[in-house]
Amino acid sequence: ERRDLGDKGGEEAGDARDRPTEDDEPVNGKGDGKGEENQKMPSLMERTKMLPVGKAGGAYIPPFRLKQMQEQMQDKASPEFQRMTWEALKKGINGLVNKVTKTNITEIVGLMFHENLVRGRGLFCRSVMKAQLASPNFSPVYAALVAVINTKLPENGETLLKRVIIQFRRSYKRNDKPVCVAMVRFIGHLINQQVAHELLGLQLLTILLEKPTDDSVELAVSFVKEVGAAMTQLSPQGLHAIFERFRGVLHEGQIDKRVQYMIEGLFAVRKSKFAEFPALEEELDLVDADDQITHELTLNDQLDPEPSLDIFHVDPEFAEHEQQWTVLKREVLGEEEEEED
Numbered sequence: 001e002r003r004d005l006g007d008k009g010g011e012e013a014g015d016a017r018d019r020p021t022e023d024d025e026p027v028n029g030k031g032d033g034k035g036e037e038n039q040k041m042p043s044l045m046e047r048t049k050m051l052p053v054g055k056a057g058g059a060y061i062p063p064f065r066l067k068q069m070q071e072q073m074q075d076k077a078s079p080e081f082q083r084m085t086w087e088a089l090k091k092g093i094n095g096l097v098n099k100v101t102k103t104n105i106t107e108i109v110g111l112m113f114h115e116n117l118v119r120g121r122g123l124f125c126r127s128v129m130k131a132q133l134a135s136p137n138f139s140p141v142y143a144a145l146v147a148v149i150n151t152k153l154p155e156n157g158e159t160l161l162k163r164v165i166i167q168f169r170r171s172y173k174r175n176d177k178p179v180c181v182a183m184v185r186f187i188g189h190l191i192n193q194q195v196a197h198e199l200l201g202l203q204l205l206t207i208l209l210e211k212p213t214d215d216s217v218e219l220a221v222s223f224v225k226e227v228g229a230a231m232t233q234l235s236p237q238g239l240h241a242i243f244e245r246f247r248g249v250l251h252e253g254q255i256d257k258r259v260q261y262m263i264e265g266l267f268a269v270r271k272s273k274f275a276e277f278p279a280l281e282e283e284l285d286l287v288d289a290d291d292q293i294t295h296e297l298t299l300n301d302q303l304d305p306e307p308s309l310d311i312f313h314v315d316p317e318f319a320e321h322e323q324q325w326t327v328l329k330r331e332v333l334g335e336e337e338e339e340e341d
Helices: 002-018 034-040 044-050 063-072 079-099 105-112 121-134 136-152 154-173 177-192 198-210 214-234 236-252 257-271 318-340
Strands: none
Touching: 079 105, 079 121, 105 136, 121 136, 121 154, 121 177, 136 154, 136 177, 154 177, 154 198, 177 198, 177 214, 198 214, 198 236, 214 236, 214 257, 236 257
């Protein structure tokens, strides 16, 4: 009986070994087709080549392949080609804005004018505001970059200032302190660069000190430190009125002791004529007074941020507009070369 049981177990084990498994390839070539799919799966490069030109569908296209696709396209005014140049423009502007520092700003400005800043006006403003919000300490550098671009393309400076004002108003109403602090600081340095009018700064301070709170007074103190040196030259009477309001807030005594000490410190800074807070650093004083273009926008204006500028649109006169930008770029870069000589 034991041998019989053993024989039966051996027969079952043998049957199990002889039974085909899922991993075994079928003899007649028929099966679920998984093996064939794995063998025929194209590589990333092959899939890239099969994509419609200009429509990546979210797939990454290597730069050399993108350049090759642009060269192979015959119709330079087609929507696909325009979209590819738009993506390249966005990438170029973002890269330059993220690289700019005090030491390389003159070089970055020259490279920036090689990008189509007329077509990419919204992209430029969006990139600068995003970078400034992420690094408010670099506000003087970004304001200097905007000031230089503003001398040649004032529409770019005006659009950026509109968006900064709208962003400040929105963040102030929502009590979004980080964004509000960043926008106030940016406005201050745009005033120092004479891109924004000093009246905008006086309006801003009036709003912050109208119903003083610890946060609003602290923000006003930091703003006056940023623009005080410039305001002393541009609007001494307006700055005097602001300091009188600070004095009134101090005498009311309704704010925290820490903020009161900040106001007292601000009066000491004023007494030293803002020696520790110059309006412009030497490396960032790039625009002559005769070339400055100041935009007289206020907090009460009805402003259009023109969000459609950030979105790709097919241009029926694409070739003509590109040619116009080429002519304008040569004029701008030619003037810069003459100034450097």
